[in-house]
Amino acid sequence: MLSIQALRTFYGHIEALKGVDIEVQAGEIVTMIGANGAGKSTLLMSMCGNPRARFGKVMFEGRDITQLPTFEIVRLGIAHAPEGRRIFPRMTVMENLQIGSTTAPSYFEEGLARVLRLFPRLDERRQQRAGTLSGGEQQMLAIGRALMSRPRLLLLDEPSLGLAPMVVKQIFQVIREINEAEGMTVFLVEQNAYHALRLAHRGYVLVNGRVTMSGSGAELLANREVRAAYLEGGH
Amino acid sequence: MTVTAQRPAAGLPLGSILVDGLLAALVAFALAAPMIGFETVDGSGGSLGLAYRFDAVAVAVATVFVGRLALSAIRFGHALPVLVVAAAATAVALAGAVAGTMLAGLLAVPAAVLAIRAGIVVWRGVTAERDVRFVVPDTVRGARRAVPAAFLALAVLFPFLPFVDQRLLDIAILVLTYIMLGWGLNIVVGLAGLLDLGYVAFYAVGAYTFGILANWAGFTFWMALPLGGLMAALFGILLGFPVLRLRGDYLAIVTLGFGEIIRIVLLNWYEVTGGPNGLSNIPRPTFFGLPFRASPQDDESTFADFFGLEFSPVHRVIFLYFVILVLALIVNAFTRRIRRLPVGRAWEALREDEIACRSLGINPTNTKLSAFAIGAGFAGFAGCFFAARQGFISPESFTFIESAVILAIVVLGGMGSQLGIVLAAIILIGMPEFLRELNQFRMLAFGAGMVGIMVWRPLGLLARREPTIRLHPAGAGRPGGAA
Numbered sequence: 001m002l003s004i005q006a007l008r009t010f011y012g013h014i015e016a017l018k019g020v021d022i023e024v025q026a027g028e029i030v031t032m033i034g035a036n037g038a039g040k041s042t043l044l045m046s047m048c049g050n051p052r053a054r055f056g057k058v059m060f061e062g063r064d065i066t067q068l069p070t071f072e073i074v075r076l077g078i079a080h081a082p083e084g085r086r087i088f089p090r091m092t093v094m095e096n097l098q099i100g101s102t103t104a105p106s107y108f109e110e111g112l113a114r115v116l117r118l119f120p121r122l123d124e125r126r127q128q129r130a131g132t133l134s135g136g137e138q139q140m141l142a143i144g145r146a147l148m149s150r151p152r153l154l155l156l157d158e159p160s161l162g163l164a165p166m167v168v169k170q171i172f173q174v175i176r177e178i179n180e181a182e183g184m185t186v187f188l189v190e191q192n193a194y195h196a197l198r199l200a201h202r203g204y205v206l207v208n209g210r211v212t213m214s215g216s217g218a219e220l221l222a223n224r225e226v227r228a229a230y231l232e233g234g235h
Numbered sequence: 236m237t238v239t240a241q242r243p244a245a246g247l248p249l250g251s252i253l254v255d256g257l258l259a260a261l262v263a264f265a266l267a268a269p270m271i272g273f274e275t276v277d278g279s280g281g282s283l284g285l286a287y288r289f290d291a292v293a294v295a296v297a298t299v300f301v302g303r304l305a306l307s308a309i310r311f312g313h314a315l316p317v318l319v320v321a322a323a324a325t326a327v328a329l330a331g332a333v334a335g336t337m338l339a340g341l342l343a344v345p346a347a348v349l350a351i352r353a354g355i356v357v358w359r360g361v362t363a364e365r366d367v368r369f370v371v372p373d374t375v376r377g378a379r380r381a382v383p384a385a386f387l388a389l390a391v392l393f394p395f396l397p398f399v400d401q402r403l404l405d406i407a408i409l410v411l412t413y414i415m416l417g418w419g420l421n422i423v424v425g426l427a428g429l430l431d432l433g434y435v436a437f438y439a440v441g442a443y444t445f446g447i448l449a450n451w452a453g454f455t456f457w458m459a460l461p462l463g464g465l466m467a468a469l470f471g472i473l474l475g476f477p478v479l480r481l482r483g484d485y486l487a488i489v490t491l492g493f494g495e496i497i498r499i500v501l502l503n504w505y506e507v508t509g510g511p512n513g514l515s516n517i518p519r520p521t522f523f524g525l526p527f528r529a530s531p532q533d534d535e536s537t538f539a540d541f542f543g544l545e546f547s548p549v550h551r552v553i554f555l556y557f558v559i560l561v562l563a564l565i566v567n568a569f570t571r572r573i574r575r576l577p578v579g580r581a582w583e584a585l586r587e588d589e590i591a592c593r594s595l596g597i598n599p600t601n602t603k604l605s606a607f608a609i610g611a612g613f614a615g616f617a618g619c620f621f622a623a624r625q626g627f628i629s630p631e632s633f634t635f636i637e638s639a640v641i642l643a644i645v646v647l648g649g650m651g652s653q654l655g656i657v658l659a660a661i662i663l664i665g666m667p668e669f670l671r672e673l674n675q676f677r678m679l680a681f682g683a684g685m686v687g688i689m690v691w692r693p694l695g696l697l698a699r700r701e702p703t704i705r706l707h708p709a710g711a712g713r714p715g716g717a718a
Contacts, residue, residue: 048594074596086591088584092702099584102577103596127702149596 001026001185002047002153007056009039009046016042018209019056024153024187029179031188031196031217033230034206040189041083043206044157048073048080060153075103079151083158085142089131093122096130096141100148107150115144118174136167143171147178153185154178160192168192172199193230197221205230252311256303263299267292270679298345305349314356321350341680383654390560394553404552406668408559408624412617413664415563417644417656419613422570424642425651426579427606428586430487433474433494434641437467437611439501439633441618446514446628447507456520456623460616467615468608470497475607479600482589494638501630513629519551520558520623527551555624562620566613567653573609575703582606583651583703640664647688649695658696662688 002024009017016039024030034040046053049070058066065073074080088096097115101108116123119140125133130141139159146154156175160168172195178184190196197203197217205213205226213220220226272292278284305317324346331339390411394404416438423431441463448454448462478489501508508514519527525538529546538554539546573579581602584592589599622628644663648655662684670677688696 050590050593069598070593071596071598074594080594082591082594086588086594088587088591090587090700091583095580095583095703099580099592099597100595102581105577129700145595 001061002187003057003059004043004047005057005059007043007046007053007058009042009051009053011042011051016209017046017053020206020209020211022204022211024185026152026185027179027183028202029175029186029188029200031190031200031203032206033190033193033196033203033220033226035229036191038206039209040191040206041157042209044080044083044155044187044189047155048078074149077150077152078155079146079149079153080155081139081142081146081157081159083161085138087130087133087138087141087145089129091130092127093130093133093141094126096145097122097148100145102149104148104150108148111148111150115147118147118178119144136163136171139163139167139171140174143174151184153187156186156188158190158192159188160190160195168195172196175199193226194221197226248311252304252307255307256300259303260296260300263296264292267295271295271676274675294342298342302345302349305353309349309353309356314353318350318353318357321346321353325350341676386654386657387564394556401549401552404549404556406665408552408556409668410660410664411556411559411563412621413641413644414657414660415559415566415617415620416614416641417648417660418563418566418570418653419610419617420641421610421645421648421651421653421656422582422613423606423610424645426570426574426586427582427603427610429603429606430483431490431607431610432487432635432638432642433490433492433497434610434614435633435635435637436474436494436497437470437614438618438621438637439497439630440467440470440611441615442622442628442632443501443508443514443618444615445619445622446517449517449622450514455518456619460619463619464612464615467618468612471608471611472604474611475604479603491635491638494633494635498630498633501633509629511629511631513627513631514622515627517622517626517628519626520555522554527554555620559617559620559624562616566616569609569613570653578602578605580703643685647685647695649692649698651700652695652697655695655697 002022004020004022007017007020008015020039020043022030022032022043032040032043042051045051047058049066049068053066056066057064060073060076060078063076065076068076088099091099097112098108101111104111116126121137122140122144125137130138133141139161143154143156143159146156159171159175163171175186175188176199179186188196188200197220200217203215203217203220204211205220213223213226215223221231272288274286274288276284276286305321308314308317325343328339328343328346332343393399393407399407416434420431420434423429423434444463444466445454445456445459448459454462474490474493478486481489502511504510521527522538525536525541527539527548527550528537531537531540537546538544538550544550570579574583581592581597582605584595584597585599585602585606592602593599621632625632640663644656644659647663648657648659666684667677667681670680692698
């Protein structure tokens, strides 16, 4: 479904991604773990064309989307819940969701029912200004908003960032649910390696702009190096 | 202010209250002495002399001192006597203002503020723990539906009220023009969040479109009106393209430059725009072809003839008033409608977070351009009206200060609030006209008003944003709906 080939992205002279290859099959949850500054967010953002990759290719359903403007990439069926959530704080929950369905207006009613079923908390808060939501609720809103565009591929950038362990569990549970019940393909970038690897079918490890390891979630979780670098003393 | 949340003490710490009052008086003296203490007068032999107004300074300092003591008294639980005294002082000052001393009228303002403040404390039975600014929104919220309707009714009836004369109508037309401009700029600044400091350029484009078409092709107001809006919208797109990547301060500077470019072109393109002399002989608007004239020309019938009325110059002013009222209301209705549509919602989303917008499939280019074009188009309509009303336009009417005033209306009104813009336009445009009697104190009072707004309502008069969707209106409650 998604295939990234030898992707290299630069910030000025600094090479943030040094040739990354990634495959995501339809129906999979694939995660990318890595430390701060490894290039995880850059990878996600490069897939959406901002910043644009200088070399390499991003293919989505057989189509080269490397050079497309961000908003057109999204219209092809990729939704991106960006790092730091980036909800619209002064607008209400409902308005946020409505903007999410910009590219699929006819899907609004159905999408709304789906999002409110997945996140009942949002249903209670629909007339509330999004900026007054708790961090967990904001993350739910960011994911819900992304789902409103009826995507076939969902990109999530650190959904666990700054959230209480309980809430992280809840959110990961929902991700699993939309994958299993609806067959949604998910590409998840995470620092919280333990939860991410337990959730994902496959995983990649990104170190300094390069993929150093890949395998099934369980394999990586059992791998000694991964445990030493990302799991020991953690969670 | 040092009146922050301190616990009310058991007794009155008289000493510290006095010290506090004296300090405030000292500050007042430092400010008042240079600002109102001196007056330049023509001395003998054409020289410039200085006159001193110690009395005015003394009044100002005394007012601040007493007011400060009163504030302290409220804070320490003596709101009721303060309320009585302040209300009495307000009444006396107002009576003095009616009797003709404008300075007494000025004193009514602080007295009234004190009275209101004390009144709120008495009403709520708390000792100023809650600041005034937390109280106002409650009342506003309650009157959310009633107030706009009342304003509209007042606006429609205004020309027929008994005390309304031509001067008042002229002021009202001016205020309405700025309300329309404010509502137009609100689309760009308040909704789309694009700081535009050159908005007056589009106003000028609209006015000159009509002026030029009237002078060179004999267009009438109603023929030129749509063209003026269209032309301004085109210029909006023209400006929009180069500034698409800019935001905030950078955008502000470029739009500022654009406004100046338009003005300077108008000033120097002598053959077409008449340069600094401007364009005159711009035809007045007609009432469906019926002109407002004392006597008919070339066997046409005038408005007064047609309706069998005695000719009066007020007819035309009233007509102009309704034209601008309708134009302004169109902008208002348009804005309220479009906020509920995907375009309008995209504008607001763009204001909140451009990157998030893009990741949701919103095309930022089209979104920004549409905001620029529509906002500019409305300014073009207003410009056409301005040209028709004045009958004469020159670049002097389109200086930067106009842009600044319109922007101030939007910001003081509370970025995005339609009613707030009405209030701000009345205060910013109407007040200086009424305050003319204050002579040299006029700008001082104006400045004080602005400072007051920013102190008490730092986010603008009406900063509350109205949600665009209410799926379940109050009363139709559905389980789970937090309407």
